[in-house]
Amino acid sequence: MPEPRFPRRKTRQLMVGSVPVGGDAPITVQSMTITKTADVDGTLAQIYALKAAGADIVRCTCNEREAAEGLAHIVPRSPVPIVADIHFHVEMALAAIEAGVDCLRLNPGNLRKTEEIRLVARECKDRGIPVRIGVNAGSLDPRLYKKYGGATPEALVESAQIELGLFAEEGFDDVKISVKASNVPLMIEAYRQLSEVTDHPLHLGVTEAGPPPAGTIKGTAGIGTLLSEGIGDTIRYSLTADPVEEAKAGRVLLESLGLRQRTNVDLIACPACGRAEIDVYKVAQEAQAALEGKQIPLQVAVMGCVVNGPGEARSADLGIAAGRHRGHLFIQGQIVRVVPEDEMVSALVEEAEKLVKEGVAARLAAADSGAAAEAEADRVALLDARGADANHSEQRVELIDRRLRDQP
Ligand code: SF4
Numbered sequence: 001m002p003e004p005r006f007p008r009r010k011t012r013q014l015m016v017g018s019v020p021v022g023g024d025a026p027i028t029v030q031s032m033t034i035t036k037t038a039d040v041d042g043t044l045a046q047i048y049a050l051k052a053a054g055a056d057i058v059r060c061t062c063n064e065r066e067a068a069e070g071l072a073h074i075v076p077r078s079p080v081p082i083v084a085d086i087h088f089h090v091e092m093a094l095a096a097i098e099a100g101v102d103c104l105r106l107n108p109g110n111l112r113k114t115e116e117i118r119l120v121a122r123e124c125k126d127r128g129i130p131v132r133i134g135v136n137a138g139s140l141d142p143r144l145y146k147k148y149g150g151a152t153p154e155a156l157v158e159s160a161q162i163e164l165g166l167f168a169e170e171g172f173d174d175v176k177i178s179v180k181a182s183n184v185p186l187m188i189e190a191y192r193q194l195s196e197v198t199d200h201p202l203h204l205g206v207t208e209a210g211p212p213p214a215g216t217i218k219g220t221a222g223i224g225t226l227l228s229e230g231i232g233d234t235i236r237y238s239l240t241a242d243p244v245e246e247a248k249a250g251r252v253l254l255e256s257l258g259l260r261q262r263t264n265v266d267l268i269a270c271p272a273c274g275r276a277e278i279d280v281y282k283v284a285q286e287a288q289a290a291l292e293g294k295q296i297p298l299q300v301a302v303m304g305c306v307v308n309g310p311g312e313a314r315s316a317d318l319g320i321a322a323g324r325h326r327g328h329l330f331i332q333g334q335i336v337r338v339v340p341e342d343e344m345v346s347a348l349v350e351e352a353e354k355l356v357k358e359g360v361a362a363r364l365a366a367a368d369s370g371a372a373a374e375a376e377a378d379r380v381a382l383l384d385a386r387g388a389d390a391n392h393s394e395q396r397v398e399l400i401d402r403r404l405r406d407q408p
Pocket of ligand 1: 270271272273274275276277303304305306307308312
């Protein structure tokens, strides 16, 4: 695990099945299935796909009797802990508990009867099942909406605190909290205020963020801002897309903030420019598709030219740069092989697999001894062909001089 760069706010810890949330536990990624929960095999297939994409915990709706029955079959076969999503009906909460779920999510805006909330708290306490109090700006308790004149940060926090108070009266405090909104500044402020008044673990999310890329950007703006302030113990992107995209986005966000050990490839690529010798977008996409799912925890670079590529991507574990219809394969900036252009992606994948298995020192030792000289020859030839100074700067400086001299 990389050194945490953001001091994390101290929270208490609870267990969602076998996964710790809060305290010093790694920040976890959540997502939600979009299948009918009664469709046991379809839901399990989606849960497995979510786990492969980076989800640590998965939520399924429990909105009807058939869904609760489905959960009874899903829970024992799921590779990750299962949270049942409960709105409106206390019976569904009780049924989900009987199904053996690892956590309940209750929406205080939709399940409002005090006695019902207390009943669920007592049952969860007896069975050792944690609860997420999932406040949502869009379904805020109307009484609070009226009191605050809208879904303000204060209203969202108060909603969570009222529910927390009822749980506390039942002696139940195995609780994590979310105060989600689709408005990013509102969501950020609500979580900031909440983190000041409770040490319960916080589940972060921008709700109803919409389809990617805008939805992903909104989620990242809200979740990333709070994580960088040390707030948040578990996260979920809410995207109008295949939920696998949510899990991926959560994993990539945590990896890019240094909050999660990389388990999959991080493909970087240059943006391409006039020097590019290949279609960078196409090769980068092919490389991403070929490497994804291979559990290769490396940063891999695809660079459009050999003139600047290996140097610019020196920090990558492995990379390939194009030049004169060939690919220069490099490890940490050092050229190890030169391959024909149409073998660039397959050579990259092969080298990535060997690098994971054998390590950097062994792969550098196995480098093709003539590769560096061949690569340098390509680089020099390209510089000669295009000029070291692609912008013709000396001529331009002369033009600038002339233009300024001619000014009245
Ligand atoms: S690596 Fe080469 S092609 Fe890519 S942006 Fe840099 S100079 Fe341009």
